[in-house]
Amino acid sequence: xxxxxxxxxxxxxxxxxxxxxxxxxxxxxxxxxxxxxxxxxxxxxxxxxxxxxxxxxxxxxxxxxxxxxxxxxxxxxxxxxxxxxxxxxxxxxxxxxxxxxxxxxxxxxxxxxxxxxxxxxxxxxxxxxxxxxxxxxxxxxxxxxxxxxxxxxxxxxxxxxxxxxxxxxxxxxxxxxxxxxxxxxxxxxxxxxxxxxxxxxxxxxxxxxxxxxxxxxxxxxxxxxxxxxxxxxxxxxxxxxxxxxxxxxxxxxxxxxxxxxxxxxxxxxxxxxxxxxxxxxxxxxxxxxxxxxxxxxxxxxxxxxxxxxxxxxxxxxxxxxxxxxxxxxxxxxxxxxxxxxxxxxxxxxxxxxxxxxxxxxxxxxxxxxxxxxxxxxxxxxxxxxxxxxxxxxxxxxxxxxxxxxxxxxxxxxxxxxxxxxxxxxx
Numbered sequence: 001x002x003x004x005x006x007x008x009x010x011x012x013x014x015x016x017x018x019x020x021x022x023x024x025x026x027x028x029x030x031x032x033x034x035x036x037x038x039x040x041x042x043x044x045x046x047x048x049x050x051x052x053x054x055x056x057x058x059x060x061x062x063x064x065x066x067x068x069x070x071x072x073x074x075x076x077x078x079x080x081x082x083x084x085x086x087x088x089x090x091x092x093x094x095x096x097x098x099x100x101x102x103x104x105x106x107x108x109x110x111x112x113x114x115x116x117x118x119x120x121x122x123x124x125x126x127x128x129x130x131x132x133x134x135x136x137x138x139x140x141x142x143x144x145x146x147x148x149x150x151x152x153x154x155x156x157x158x159x160x161x162x163x164x165x166x167x168x169x170x171x172x173x174x175x176x177x178x179x180x181x182x183x184x185x186x187x188x189x190x191x192x193x194x195x196x197x198x199x200x201x202x203x204x205x206x207x208x209x210x211x212x213x214x215x216x217x218x219x220x221x222x223x224x225x226x227x228x229x230x231x232x233x234x235x236x237x238x239x240x241x242x243x244x245x246x247x248x249x250x251x252x253x254x255x256x257x258x259x260x261x262x263x264x265x266x267x268x269x270x271x272x273x274x275x276x277x278x279x280x281x282x283x284x285x286x287x288x289x290x291x292x293x294x295x296x297x298x299x300x301x302x303x304x305x306x307x308x309x310x311x312x313x314x315x316x317x318x319x320x321x322x323x324x325x326x327x328x329x330x331x332x333x334x335x336x337x338x339x340x341x342x343x344x345x346x347x348x349x350x351x352x353x354x355x356x357x358x359x360x361x362x363x364x365x366x367x368x369x370x371x372x373x374x375x376x377x378x379x380x381x382x383x384x385x386x387x388x389x390x391x392x393x394x395x396x397x398x399x400x401x402x403x404x405x406x407x408x409x410x411x412x413x414x415x416x417x418x419x420x421x422x423x424x425x426x
Contacts, residue, residue, distance in 0.1 A: 020086055022412055032048075061118070066343060072138075095111040099162070109159050147193045150188045161179065279334050283330065284331070287331040290330065388404060
């Protein structure tokens, strides 16, 4: 689609975002699977960059903006501008692929600079439209806007990583700027948005709204503050502090998982089995796995300086890979799949954000057949994600490649299933 062919409709750009984001995750999964089968270093190195740059930036630039604007309408959505964001992200994917293939670190730095400039635009709009007091008033908006800030920092990390690789003998770039720290920093923006979504479209509608608001406000400081402090203690190589913070975050995740399971039990009993909520529950369960693997990772990382390769002993690398993939394939992909099953039908049905602002967001916006297919998709995604984690433990590249390929296909089914539904609604 060319910019001058775009009809300027919110529903059109939302559907385009669906296609781009799903294809990016699918391609990243396929390339990772191909890398596992062939042992190709370039493919193995490329696939996480595709995920973080492609899906991470597009999700925060577009989907995160829908969620924020649904709460504060004055933060209007400009479909033409969002189309330019998508083109910038797709261009960045081409640039990073070329940079890795040709081993051109300065091109990697340029990619980070481009994304840095792109993300600074919506961030400036946010802070010139909303006051800090207004942002802080809504718990979920705190989560959403901190995600944009984290994304800005993540893109700064890509920029500085490219410079460090281009000038390795220069002492200007800090020692903690590594590929691992870039991936770690890029995962947080997506995670925080999901927390805001869970509050807005689940717990905030509880009968105990004020209590829930206080608890999620506290969790904001624990989660965001814990993440920031965790990065500091990693750099300080404080083993005890890393363990304490990771256990605190794990306990918080366990509380979220248990209470959300209870919420779903009550919701399904009074309403209907909503596949989007089931995806979000599955995402939380895999966040629990991510946290547990992270604690194991810290245990075996003791005595090894930050930024060294590999980060843990070779015979324990399955823990490191399980931690990262439980987060990416599990927590992030499952959660955003659930979010899209709510947000896309809500936008397309009225070509606006009005449904997201109402109690109808969790109503039966999908047909019974679409919901049944979504539950089947969830089953395949869960089984293939578990197979990926098992393959790391068994060190079985054949199983890893096969499971990654099936996972990619099951993610792509989101586009097929929602396109049928959205065409029916149109």
